Amino acid sequence: MKIVVLMKRVPDLVEDLEVDGSGKALATEHLKLTVNEFDDHALEEGLLLKETSGGELTVVALDAADVDKMLFTALAKGADRVLKITGAANVEGNTGLAAVFEEVLSAQEHDLILTGVQAADDRDGQLGPIVAALLDVPCVEVVTQVEVGEPGEGMVTVHKEYSGGVVAELEISLPAVLGIQAARQSPRYAPVSKVRQIQQSATIETLAGAGESSGAAAGGGSGFSVVEMTAPETGAGAQMLAGVDELMAVLEAKGVV
Amino acid sequence: MANDVLVVAEHLKGELGEITFELLGIGKTLAAALGGQCVVALIGGNDGMVTALGAAERVVRVDGEGLSDFDPDSHGDALLAVYEAVDPRVVLVGYTSMGMDLASNLATRAGVPHAASCIALVEAGENIHATAQLYGGKLNVTSDLGGGRCVASVLAGSGAVEAGKAEGAPATESVAAPAGRGRVRFKRLIEPEAGDVDITAKEVLVAIGRGIGSKDDIEVAEELAEELDGAVAGSRPLIDSGWLPKTRQVGKSGLKVSPKLYLALGVSGAPEHIEGMKSSATIVAVNTDKQAPIFNYAHYGLVEDLFDVCEELTEAIQEKKG
Numbered sequence: 001m002k003i004v005v006l007m008k009r010v011p012d013l014v015e016d017l018e019v020d021g022s023g024k025a026l027a028t029e030h031l032k033l034t035v036n037e038f039d040d041h042a043l044e045e046g047l048l049l050k051e052t053s054g055g056e057l058t059v060v061a062l063d064a065a066d067v068d069k070m071l072f073t074a075l076a077k078g079a080d081r082v083l084k085i086t087g088a089a090n091v092e093g094n095t096g097l098a099a100v101f102e103e104v105l106s107a108q109e110h111d112l113i114l115t116g117v118q119a120a121d122d123r124d125g126q127l128g129p130i131v132a133a134l135l136d137v138p139c140v141e142v143v144t145q146v147e148v149g150e151p152g153e154g155m156v157t158v159h160k161e162y163s164g165g166v167v168a169e170l171e172i173s174l175p176a177v178l179g180i181q182a183a184r185q186s187p188r189y190a191p192v193s194k195v196r197q198i199q200q201s202a203t204i205e206t207l208a209g210a211g212e213s214s215g216a217a218a219g220g221g222s223g224f225s226v227v228e229m230t231a232p233e234t235g236a237g238a239q240m241l242a243g244v245d246e247l248m249a250v251l252e253a254k255g256v257v
Numbered sequence: 258m259a260n261d262v263l264v265v266a267e268h269l270k271g272e273l274g275e276i277t278f279e280l281l282g283i284g285k286t287l288a289a290a291l292g293g294q295c296v297v298a299l300i301g302g303n304d305g306m307v308t309a310l311g312a313a314e315r316v317v318r319v320d321g322e323g324l325s326d327f328d329p330d331s332h333g334d335a336l337l338a339v340y341e342a343v344d345p346r347v348v349l350v351g352y353t354s355m356g357m358d359l360a361s362n363l364a365t366r367a368g369v370p371h372a373a374s375c376i377a378l379v380e381a382g383e384n385i386h387a388t389a390q391l392y393g394g395k396l397n398v399t400s401d402l403g404g405g406r407c408v409a410s411v412l413a414g415s416g417a418v419e420a421g422k423a424e425g426a427p428a429t430e431s432v433a434a435p436a437g438r439g440r441v442r443f444k445r446l447i448e449p450e451a452g453d454v455d456i457t458a459k460e461v462l463v464a465i466g467r468g469i470g471s472k473d474d475i476e477v478a479e480e481l482a483e484e485l486d487g488a489v490a491g492s493r494p495l496i497d498s499g500w501l502p503k504t505r506q507v508g509k510s511g512l513k514v515s516p517k518l519y520l521a522l523g524v525s526g527a528p529e530h531i532e533g534m535k536s537s538a539t540i541v542a543v544n545t546d547k548q549a550p551i552f553n554y555a556h557y558g559l560v561e562d563l564f565d566v567c568e569e570l571t572e573a574i575q576e577k578k579g
């Protein structure tokens with residue numbers, strides 16, 4: 001089975017995030033990026049599938065700051081190939097990006113394309129379902145478990161989560177795109193020494209993406225523009241307390257203690 | 258292109274989800290502003306649902322074999338058929354597990370943009386402006402969706418359920434179900450295991466997030482919960498790590514709770530968590546990050562280390578009890 005995992009880095013949400021001078025975008029100075037946590041889960045689920053059912057796992061990412069480190073780490077964890085798409089830095093929006101991915105994926109053998117369920121840095125559609133629609137394959141989001149059917153059946157059985165802990169079991173014919181919410185186990189850790197070692201020996205394959213010349217890049221924007229980006233007024237409605245004494249007073253007043 | 262707003266109804270186990278009524282409330286206001294109608298797409302529903310959709314002006318139904326349970330493929334095809342029949346200006350979908358399967362699929366196939374994770378939609382002259390939450394709720398972005406057609410997926414809790422609730426007999430029509438492609442097959446629903454504490458029935462919840470750091474440290478929260486006669490609940494990462502059972506998860510894919518006191522310790526307040534607890538009577542948040550979005554929803558906040566607060570509070574309560 002050929003498994004492809006799409007991964008990207010996003011701003012670390014634990015850090016302070018500020019709006020830049022234009023009032024329309026995130027200030028990128030001092031910005032700390034980290035691998036999108038759901039992509040780490042997608043990779044983990046992919047690795048587990050490969051371990052139980054065999055096959056080849058390829059991680060695909062767009063060229064961006066520090067993306068090499070993410071890709072070497074994926075190799076250290078057990079990915080077979082890593083692929084970096086260059087020349088697509090100016091492609092705007094998920095619709096444009098999806099066209100780039102569609103082109104790249106069409107040229108790669110793939111049975112299962114795994115993405116993270118979401119990335120917290122954009123809101124112009126969801127990449128996985130757009131890619132699936134372009135490739136005309138089914139897509140299921142919010143997946144927490146994937147099981148591969150018997151060889152030759154060409155299908156997987158997945159768990160899709162609804163609210164209240166209710167889960168739907170769905171059978172999906174391959175090829176398909178799955179948006180992974182959580183892998184069956186916490187994503188594995190790759191020791192720094194192993195990543196360094198891989199960095200010496202392994203290579204990252206590069207592929208020129210559609211780039212500026214393609215129609216995807218030219219007309220592929222999301223179709224809407226940012227009016228403003230703002231930080232919600234932190235604690236606007238909250239009364240900030242100075243310590244546990246004040247908290248005790250609140251709890252007493254509410255009749256909780 | 259008409260100026261209608263098409264609301265995609267969502268149902269599970271034969272019942273409409275609350276998100277449907279939230280969308281209806283938002284859709285009615287938007288349709289009125291645009292000078293169009295609010296139309297509901299009901300795929301695989303039943304007659305009872307139509308009666309409950311009285312707030313809509315029209316209901317367009319698609320029924321057929323295999324549509325009563327959700328599968329992304331056949332519901333996606335059915336929705337596209339409704340979209341083509343109605344030709345609406347705006348489509349509103351829940352930014353829910355089902356909605357995430359439908360919204361971008363429809364937008365891509367219909368060739369219109371999709372604004373995801375919206376919390377507000379307003380008409381601005383000829384155009385529509387959508388506000389979405391980004392970066393785990395730390396920043397909001399307002400986008401101009403233009404004057405053409407668009408799809409918007411809306412986070413649960415963005416509208417009032419009551420605004421979309423009315424019994425009635427809206428005009429109904431049917432669209433034929435497209436031939437099934439059989440690529441996705443619904444097998445069954447799996448209910449969560451019962452037996453653990455029912456966090457929805459507790460008056461006090463001590464909710465812990467990733468700030469707790471390790472499984473062993475959950476003990477301090479357990480102790481505090483016991484003193485408060487409450488239970489420990491948690492954010493998704495703790496459940497995914499196996500530190501707490503699934504029955505303790507609050508949020509979008511967990512449970513919806515509204516206790517008398519919700520004490521959030523080391524929870525950042527991502528939109529998916531907020532969805533499950535924002536109606537709690539009193540929310541107290543403890544977080545070392547003063548920018549944590551949880552403070553935007555809390556009634557009281559402490560920018561402090563949760564372990565200090567836990568320890569001191571447990572002691573203070575014990576002292577009071579004598």
Ligand SMILES: Cc1cc2nc3c(=O)[nH]c(=O)nc-3n(C[C@H](O)[C@H](O)[C@H](O)COP(=O)(O)OP(=O)(O)OC[C@H]3O[C@@H](n4cnc5c(N)ncnc54)[C@H](O)[C@@H]3O)c2cc1C
Nearest residue numbers: 466467468492493508509510511523524525529545546563
């Ligand atoms: C489809 C979907 C469904 C989801 N469903 C849910 C759901 O049902 N429930 C849910 O919770 N999430 C859900 N999520 C995940 C959600 O997006 C967030 O990832 C999650 O809520 C974050 O959990 P957290 O606040 O515990 O962790 P983080 O966001 O990592 O926050 C940890 C917080 O702890 C603080 N902290 C660290 N150390 C300390 C300390 N010593 N003292 C005090 N504070 C400290 C940090 O400042 C930070 O704010 C869902 C996501 C998706 C995409």
Ligand SMILES: Nc1ncnc2c1ncn2[C@@H]1O[C@H](COP(=O)(O)O)[C@@H](O)[C@H]1O
Nearest residue numbers: 006007008061062115116118119126127
């Ligand atoms: N630029 C990108 N490079 C690689 N993968 C991406 C990129 N953008 C989105 N993805 C994948 O699509 C998922 C959903 O992203 P989004 O639709 O932006 O919320 C992510 O979790 C990734 O797996």
